[in-house]
Amino acid sequence: MSCLILMSDAFLVPDNLTLKIFSFLSNLLDFDKSYCQIIFMKTKTIQNRVYGGVEANLREEERRKKLIEAGLETFGTKGYAKTNIKMICGIAGLTERYFYESFHHKEDLLCAVYRELIDEGQREAMAALEDSKGFPLETASRVLKMFYHRFQQDPRRAQLQLFEILGVSPKIDREYQNAMRLLADLVRLFLLKVFPRIHKEMLNKSIIPTGLAGSIIMIAHEWVLGGFITPLDEIISQSTDLFVAMGKHLEKQSGLKSKKK
Structure with a gap:
């Protein structure tokens, strides 16, 4: 079985780009996608990788702060019951993926x-x-x-x-x-x-x-x-x-x- 291994640390790319790289290389090298595996090699160093001069853990904290501010805005104006995660992420300027990075559900955000x-x-x-x-x-x-x-x-x-x-x-x-x-x-x-x-x-x-x-x-x-x-x-x-x-x-x-x- 042919195996394509994309190591996040080696390529120095965020995980959301890995699928794009896989697709590009598969077409370039004429791999049959059904016989390829993508293996994400994650280590603790990825947690502190620097992008744009900011470490990953600091970026995560910044996103959390944006979500808390968005929670105050939505809960404080629309009300908790009428607010959903899509609204919160829209105001925070983040995708829902990043919401679940910091909170399990809407109730957790209210608590925070x-x-x-x-x-x-x-x-x-x-x-x-x-x-x-x-x-x-x-x-x-x-x-x-x-x-x-x-x-x-x-x-x-x-x-x-x-x-x-x-x-x-x-x-x-x-x-x-x-x-x-x-x-x-x-x-x-x-x-x-x-x-x-x-x-x-x-x-x-x-x-x-x-x-x-x-x-x-x-x-x-x-x-x-x-x-x-x-x-x-x-x-x-x-x-x-x-x-x-x-x-x-x-x-x-x-x-x-x-x-x-």
Whole structure:
């Protein structure tokens, strides 16, 4: 049996060109295609091959970023249920082959986009906390303002983060629940910074941080659905009032507990 071996590393061509080369050589050398085999010789070096000055793993990461941005655009404007992979790839400027290079299915992309939004918010909040100059309540208000302003600035984010993420699947529900726990942990951290006399042990057992996290999200829901009519500063003022009221309550409870001891 005649055998034509095309070694990707030797030819230094991407795999999608191999079939074209095979066809050309078969015709040139008068091989009977039914008696030829194509053997792709792949090694780890192909993963880091350079094209146009960019390594393969970096190009893959760039494609992933394009798909995530396209996911935000489609899920945030058309909605998750009305979006398909062809739409996503069209906006990303990639073929469907590259979608499956990074994600198994549409749900995986939704998960990745949502995580990206949550991680971005967490990074901004922690950076603000680290940069605070001795005024933790002002920092807390500033973080709240950043949180709500992102929704107003980019309605796609609001649609995805507040609505499209709900009720998709058990897997996505777990992502949402994890994000809510992270938000509750962030609220807990700010409560300790603003009200240092709160007993940490008592705060860790309290459901108040979870309740405040839920209120932040529900206020965002109502604000977005109402078309952002309420001025942002009013949203921040009332949200901060709620935060302070709960903080003072926890501080008072901590004082009563200390007296009993």
